[in-house]
Amino acid sequence: MIELVCEIALGILGLSLALTFARLVRGPALEDRALALDMISTTSVAVAAVAAVRYRSSVYLDVAVVLGLIAFIGTVAFARYLERGEKQ
Amino acid sequence: MIGTLVDGLVALFTLLGSLAVLVAAVGLLRMPDLYTRMQATSKAATLGAILVLIGTAVAFGSTAITVKSLIVVVFLALTVPVASHMLARAGYVAGVRMRDPNAIDELDGRYEVSTHRLLAGRDVEKPSTRD
Numbered sequence: 270m271i272e273l274v275c276e277i278a279l280g281i282l283g284l285s286l287a288l289t290f291a292r293l294v295r296g297p298a299l300e301d302r303a304l305a306l307d308m309i310s311t312t313s314v315a316v317a318a319v320a321a322v323r324y325r326s327s328v329y330l331d332v333a334v335v336l337g338l339i340a341f342i343g344t345v346a347f348a349r350y351l352e353r354g355e356k357q
Numbered sequence: 358m359i360g361t362l363v364d365g366l367v368a369l370f371t372l373l374g375s376l377a378v379l380v381a382a383v384g385l386l387r388m389p390d391l392y393t394r395m396q397a398t399s400k401a402a403t404l405g406a407i408l409v410l411i412g413t414a415v416a417f418g419s420t421a422i423t424v425k426s427l428i429v430v431v432f433l434a435l436t437v438p439v440a441s442h443m444l445a446r447a448g449y450v451a452g453v454r455m456r457d458p459n460a461i462d463e464l465d466g467r468y469e470v471s472t473h474r475l476l477a478g479r480d481v482e483k484p485s486t487r488d
Contacts, residue, residue: 275371278374281378
């Protein structure tokens with residue numbers, strides 16, 4: 270039963286990844302794209318957590334930890350870059 | 358008996374969390390401007406990820422994995438507001454507009470974009486129009 274629930278949840282998360290990707294492609298501003306990238310990494314944390322339950326393996330939780338770190342650093346770097354770029 | 362209860366809790370948290378992430382994705386796609394999109398993703402998506410992680414902690418039921426998911430939960434709750442605030446400020450500095458042209462911009466004329474200085478009180482002579 271848990272396997273089925275996890276697969277349904279993975280499907281829902283995949284659908285939201287597709288919707289987020291549509292925003293990433295459509296833009297219109299660079300900030301919207303950076304926001305979509307941030308959202309993709311947050312969704313990936315959720316995907317890793319569901320995969321940990323589905324495959325009964327705690328390794329996926331380490332993936333979630335690292336993805337959370339990378340998401341923060343990446344978004345901060347993008348924001349700094351966008352702000353700096355407008356200044357000159 | 359306990360196993361069924363745990364399974365039910367895990368199913369509840371996982372489904373609720375992924376539905377919250379789906380709502381966030383729909384909001385990201387359908388909201389009219391950068392700032393409204395930002396509040397959709399930064400709140401709903403974080404809630405979804407946190408719910409899914411709680412479900413994972415319940416599913417394994419071991420201390421090490423609970424601590425590990427708690428670390429991710431705390432980390433998300435600490436960093437997502439900071440990251441989206443920085444992104445919103447980058448958008449504001451870059452001149453991304455709100456959808457409604459009549460929306461009230463409280464920072465208008467009170468924020469020096471080049472120095473990031475916030476002017477207050479008598480520093481403000483008159484609200485200039487920021488186009």
